Amino acid sequence: MSSNNAQGGPARPAPTLGFGTIARALERTHVRAESLLVLVALAAVMAILSPVTGDGTRVFLTANNLFNIILASATFGVLAIGATFVISAAGIDLSLGSVLGLASVTGAALVVTLEWPWYFAIVGSLGAGAAAGWVNGFIITRGRVPAFIVTLGMLGIARGLALIISSGRGIYGLPDEILFLGQARPWGVPTPVFILLGVALIAHYVLAHTPFGHHTLALGDNENAARATGINVRRQRMYLYTISGLMAGIAGLIFTARVNTGDPTAGLTYELLAITAAIIGGTNLFGGRGSILGTMIGALIMGVLQNGLNLMAVQAYYQQMAIGAVLIAAVWLDQVRAQRRE
């Protein structure tokens, strides 16, 4: 704040680094403060309950395991970035998981079945994802069909197409250049962690610091306001759904590279993970508020939850229940806060 403003007044008290300060700082970045608290608490609990190795270290806290958490979160983390863009603009993309599958087989089919050069796996995956997103955006904006319906339809179409392209079977055996993107560990860090970080940084820049990001939030907040201030709402939506599809393409590529397979069933129900991560991180389901930082925290919460429960050898069925419960709790908390503000 400028020093010569009209209010002047006494100097603000020196900020103390309490939860309140952090909460306010996060509030301005649209991150749900509680989510950070939940992440820390959850990690602490998992660390305490984690099995201990022979030399006394807790498995949960080993560097290897922490990378594993991010590695496991990388695919749906990238999807969640796409979900953050569309949901902050009061949209929804239910086709994320299916488009991931379509992108996975498209890239693999080009390189393995058609024996094109390795980089066509990247072009194919990203291209298929962006194209599916573009089609979503086109029908939503031109046909005025609700996003829920269009992307629900695309959920079926993309999955079906992935199964047709691959004849319902996985496409194995990708070249080393592609496997590097999923399985290599430069400087000991898995490549997908770098990819997730890179995508998240760019996405954060776009959503929080460019006119495009401001317009996205304004569009989700009040479409009339966006239109009245000269924002091209239709074009904005086209871009947002294309970005969402592109994210599914990137996630599909990571998936293919990790498992060395173009898998038509890849990403099944991942849209739920992606949307949950975005909402837990503080993105408003009804638009107008959202941040990539929050979404990454949301994705990590789910990664920690899954990883911790795995280490404790809890059945996978319980993990699904835990994630569902976390989603409901996060939105419930939002409603409680909104009512308190009234």
Added chain:
Amino acid sequence: MALLELNGLEKSFGAVQVLNGVDLAVEAGEVVGLVGDNGAGKSTLMKTVTGVYPVDNGRVSFDGEDLTQIDPGTRRSKGIEMIYQDLALAPQQDVANNIFLGREPTKRLWGLFPNFVDKTKIDVEAQKMVDRLGVHVPTIHIPVGMLSGGQQQTIAIARALTFQPKLVIMDEPTAALAVREVESVLQLIRQMRDEGIAIILISHRLNDVFEVSGRIVVLRRGNVIADLAREATDMAEVVAYIVGAHD
């Protein structure tokens, strides 16, 4: 030549003809009261001026330029601002961002990354505007949705004035306000007029219209049926036109 000239504007929504060839001229530095019954076409007419609605027929010229085919964003940059009845604010975004919505100043971050919204500049300029209009808001960093109706109205006005507009269209700016807030909005209108801004004031509150307008235009069933100098008319005559006593 007038600042704004509308010639033979026609607009229909499906089978409903809302504007039947409207002609209207507005000079710089004058306040024109635009009145008429509900459904007379006032808001539709104004949205054809801002470009939100394309017209079926007719011509919109502004500052000697034909803007009929020009999009709303460009028209805004040429100096046409509209303050909507619903204020068109984004409630979860802060005061400063709302004032600069759709026209965010950008810079190159560290000389490298393009298109970086200059939030510092937004905050400084927004604070200046808020101070100039004498708006009482706790801070420009709070979401607009947490302000009172009168405060939100002034934020909408602040947004309209930030980029030196030549024409400001106000749709029912006083309808939802307390008495004291109405007076300060009317005062702002006079201030804008004295600075040479043309103002079109749409209102059902004839008292407010008579208070600030130099000219009163009555719209009825999509036609201009009266264009009266304020000194040459009175409320009874205007009401008679509005309800159709002269049909």
